[in-house]
Amino acid sequence: MKNGKPTWWSRPSTTSTGTPADTPAGPSEPATDDSDFTLAAPASAPVDVTKSEPVEPAGAVEPAAAPVEPETEAEAPVVQPGAPAVAPEPVPEAVAAPAPEAPPVAAHAPVAEAAPAHVPVTPQTAPQAPQAPQAPLHAPDPYATPPYGEPGPWAPAPPVQRPVPPPAPAAAAVPPAGPVPPATPAYDPWGAQPLAPAEGSKAPRKPRRGLALAGALAFALVTGVIGGGVGAYIERNGGLTTVELPQADAKDIGRAPDSVAGIAAKALPSVVTIHVSGSGSSGTGTGFVLDTSGHILTNNHVVDAAASSGEISVTFSNGESAAAKLIGRDTGYDLAVIRVSGVSGLKPLPLGNSENVRVGDPVVAIGAPFDLSNTVTSGIISAKERPITAGGEKGDGSDVSYVDALQTDAPINPGNSGGPLVDTNAEVIGINSAIRAAGNGSGGEGGGGQAGSIGLGFAIPINQGKRVAEELINTGKATHPVIGVSLDMRYTGDGARVGDKAKGGTSSVTPGGPADKAGIEPGDIITKVDGQRVHSGEELIVKIRSHRPGDTLELTLTRNGKEQTKTLTLGSSTGA
Numbered sequence: 075m076k077n078g079k080p081t082w083w084s085r086p087s088t089t090s091t092g093t094p095a096d097t098p099a100g101p102s103e104p105a106t107d108d109s110d111f112t113l114a115a116p117a118s119a120p121v122d123v124t125k126s127e128p129v130e131p132a133g134a135v136e137p138a139a140a141p142v143e144p145e146t147e148a149e150a151p152v153v154q155p156g157a158p159a160v161a162p163e164p165v166p167e168a169v170a171a172p173a174p175e176a177p178p179v180a181a182h183a184p185v186a187e188a189a190p191a192h193v194p195v196t197p198q199t200a201p202q203a204p205q206a207p208q209a210p211l212h213a214p215d216p217y218a219t220p221p222y223g224e225p226g227p228w229a230p231a232p233p234v235q236r237p238v239p240p241p242a243p244a245a246a247a248v249p250p251a252g253p254v255p256p257a258t259p260a261y262d263p264w265g266a267q268p269l270a271p272a273e274g275s276k277a278p279r280k281p282r283r284g285l286a287l288a289g290a291l292a293f294a295l296v297t298g299v300i301g302g303g304v305g306a307y308i309e310r311n312g313g314l315t316t317v318e319l320p321q322a323d324a325k326d327i328g329r330a331p332d333s334v335a336g337i338a339a340k341a342l343p344s345v346v347t348i349h350v351s352g353s354g355s356s357g358t359g360t361g362f363v364l365d366t367s368g369h370i371l372t373n374n375h376v377v378d379a380a381a382s383s384g385e386i387s388v389t390f391s392n393g394e395s396a397a398a399k400l401i402g403r404d405t406g407y408d409l410a411v412i413r414v415s416g417v418s419g420l421k422p423l424p425l426g427n428s429e430n431v432r433v434g435d436p437v438v439a440i441g442a443p444f445d446l447s448n449t450v451t452s453g454i455i456s457a458k459e460r461p462i463t464a465g466g467e468k469g470d471g472s473d474v475s476y477v478d479a480l481q482t483d484a485p486i487n488p489g490n491s492g493g494p495l496v497d498t499n500a501e502v503i504g505i506n507s508a509i510r511a512a513g514n515g516s517g518g519e520g521g522g523g524q525a526g527s528i529g530l531g532f533a534i535p536i537n538q539g540k541r542v543a544e545e546l547i548n549t550g551k552a553t554h555p556v557i558g559v560s561l562d563m564r565y566t567g568d569g570a571r572v573g574d575k576a577k578g579g580t581s582s583v584t585p586g587g588p589a590d591k592a593g594i595e596p597g598d599i600i601t602k603v604d605g606q607r608v609h610s611g612e613e614l615i616v617k618i619r620s621h622r623p624g625d626t627l628e629l630t631l632t633r634n635g636k637e638q639t640k641t642l643t644l645g646s647s648t649g650a
Contacts, residue, residue, distance in 0.1 A: 332498035337438045338450045340500040342391045344423035345440045345493060346370060347447040348398070348412070350377050352384015360441035360493030361388070361412065362423045362502065364543060368414040371543050372492030373507055374403045374475070375465065377410045388414050391448055402546030404649045406554055406619065408464060408475035408507055409539060411546040423494060426501030428535035431455055431480060439484040439506055439531070441493030453484030453529075459606070461616035462532050464508045476612065478620035479532035480504045486531035495533040504533030538620060555623045555644035558587020559594060561611040569601040569632070570614035592642035594631065601637075602630035618644065 311317075329335040344363045348370075350356060359376030363369070370388065377400055380386050386398040396414040403410035435455045443449050460481045465473040482495060486506050495504035510530035545552040560582040565571040572589075573582040574596050582596045583589050594600075601608065603617040604627055621627065623646030630639050 331500075334438055334450065334452045337496060337498065337500045338440065341423060341438070341440055341494065341496050342448055342450070343421045345391060345448070347389045347442040347445070348372055348376055348492065349387045349389070350380045350384060352380040353382065355379045358442060358445045358489050359491045360489065360506070362492075362494045363420050364411075364547075365422050366420050368417055368420060369401065369543075369547055370398065370412050370414065371505065371539065372410055372412065373505065374405055374408045374410045375473075376492045377403065377412060378473075386412055388412070389447065390417075402550040402552070404542055404546065404552040405465070405473050406475055406649045407534065407538065407542045407552060408477065409505070409534065409542045409546070409552070411543055423496075424499075424501045425536055425540055426497055426499065426503045428480065428503050428537045431458060431497070431503055431535075433457060436498055437482055437484055437503070438496050439482065439486055439490060439493060440496070441486070441490035441506060443485075443487035443489040445489055449490075451485040453482050453531075455480060456483050456530075457481035459620075460532060461613040462508055463612050463616075475507075476616045476619050477507060477532065477534050478538070478616045479508070480535055482531045482533060483529040484531060485527040485529070487527050490531075502536050504536055505539050506531060506533045508532040535620070541622060552649045553623055553646045554649045555618055555621050555625065556588070556647045557592075557594075557618060557627075557629075557642060558584035558589045558645055561614065563611045565599075565611065567599070568609055569599040570608055570611040572596050572598045572600070588642045588645045592629070592640040594629070594640055594642075595633065598631045598633050600629055600631045604628055605630075 329339065331337075331340075341362075346361050346363065348359045348361050350359070357376060357379055359372055361370040361372035361376070364371050377386060380400060381403065386400065387395055388398045389395045394417075396417050398412040398414045401411040401413050433455050437453055437455055439451045439453070441449055458480055460479045462477050462479050464475045464477065467473060480495065480503070482504075484495070486509050490506045493506045494502045495506055497503050509527055509532065511526075512528055542552045560573045560576040562571045562573040572594060576582045583594060600614055603614065606617065608614045608617060618627070621644055623644050625644050626641065627644060628639060628641050630637060632638070
């Protein structure tokens with residue numbers, strides 16, 4: 075028995091030369107016999123004498139005082155009663171390996187009872203006839219490494235036995251002389267649990283450095299994941315809380331009256347957007363309130379579709395709408411007056427004086443370009459007394475207008491027609507009427523599919539607009555100043571030439587008219603009006619219509635190569 079476990083085999087320990095090793099000097103511990111663990115058959119059961127293995131009583135131990143020989147591979151034969159004696163065969167010498175020190179036998183350990191009388195046991199020290207060794211089941215293991223070494227003798231499974239009464243206590247075994255080695259823990263190669271530390275020894279402390287390192291790594295991993303998530307959230311949402319951007323408090327900040335904002339604030343309540351439909355066409359334009367009676371001034375080409383029949387509606391800057399009717403219009407001046415009824419709280423837009431305008435003065439244009447109502451643009455007066463003609467879509471000249479216009483670079487687009495051009499006092503100085511489009515000539519917004527603004531806008535001076543508006547409101551028609559001549563519009567030279575004959579073959583100078591009284595004759599070329607140069611028949615008409623009937627003009631003309639000056643008083647005709 076080794077270390078508390080049965081030993082089914084043992085091999086002699088050899089030196090490196092293969093010779094038996096010397097037995098260590100000194101008293102040796104008693105060897106433990108493998109037969110200590112042989113189960114004894116019950117007293118009532120018969121003994122099988124056909125088996126070669128010895129059967130010993132369970133729990134039998136060697137006497138403590140008897141010397142025990144070293145353990146060998148040969149086992150003592152069992153002598154059965156009545157069997158003939160067999161001479162012992164010589165056993166090959168083998169050097170016994172130093173047996174491991176057995177644990178001391180406690181003084182209180184019980185001594186096993188003697189074997190039953192019918193099962194004689196021969197002491198191991200007595201010479202017995204050896205039994206023939208059995209052939210090993212496996213080849214010897216050259217490395218002698220348990221449990222894969224040389225197999226032990228054949229050991230059949232013991233029969234099932236009933237529990238045997240515990241043996242009577244025996245005399246305490248006397249421990250051998252010498253120091254008692256400390257008890258060593260049993261080694262179980264098949265055990266699943268770790269061995270418990272021996273009594274009196276301290277259990278090895280587990281290293282904590284590895285645990286600390288593992289904890290630090292786990293903490294770093296967790297904090298990294300959390301930090302990454304928080305960082306991604308902050309990056310996507312701009313912070314952990316709702317973003318609130320700084321903003322100035324709402325307050326009423328005053329604007330200078332002559333600033334664009336100040337001008338727009340005063341003028342916008344008086345500006346309206348006009349929608350017209352009729353005669354198979356429709357249009358959008360702008361107008362402004364003239365008085366509290368509901369009269370609104372606009373361009374003729376804005377309301378031309380509703381001249382004979384149609385509908386006109388007006389939308390104020392506050393979004394309220396009202397129906398309107400046509401009061402009067404004039405194609406020569408391109409002006410018209412409409413009126414709304416049943417509307418209270420109208421705010422007229424004050425009228426300025428176009429004679430006070432100077433080139434470079436700041437101006438603001440208000441209108442509904444492309445039906446975008448309440449649009450405000452700003453610029454300056456680019457030029458004055460710009461003679462322009464607009465219209466002419468009908469082909470007979472009845473819709474042509476002649477305007478001695480104010481030129482501005484304030485953006486004016488289709489839909490601005492009829493809207494006010496105001497100065498820094500928010501007073502009207504012109505009525506926006508025409509634009510110059512690239513590659514499309516000059517003309518009103520109602521003709522020819524005009525393009526957008528290129529900074530060349532034209533407005534009818536308010537002085538002319540005021541006179542025509544008053545006549546349209548009072549009589550429904552406007553009067554035109556005339557000099558009483560027919561001009562040759564095909565003349566290509568410089569100036570305006572008086573024609574030889576009028577339509578129908580009559581004289582080109584109206585008998586008794588202003589020109590006839592002033593001494594103007596057919597074929598004369600008029601080059602100046604009140605000292606201002608004219609280069610064509612259109613420009614002469616524009617200059618004359620910029621005045622009122624009854625005004626006195628000074629005309630400079632050329633006759634037969636000689637320059638002459640004539641003074642006349644303008645006559646009057648009723649416009650269409």
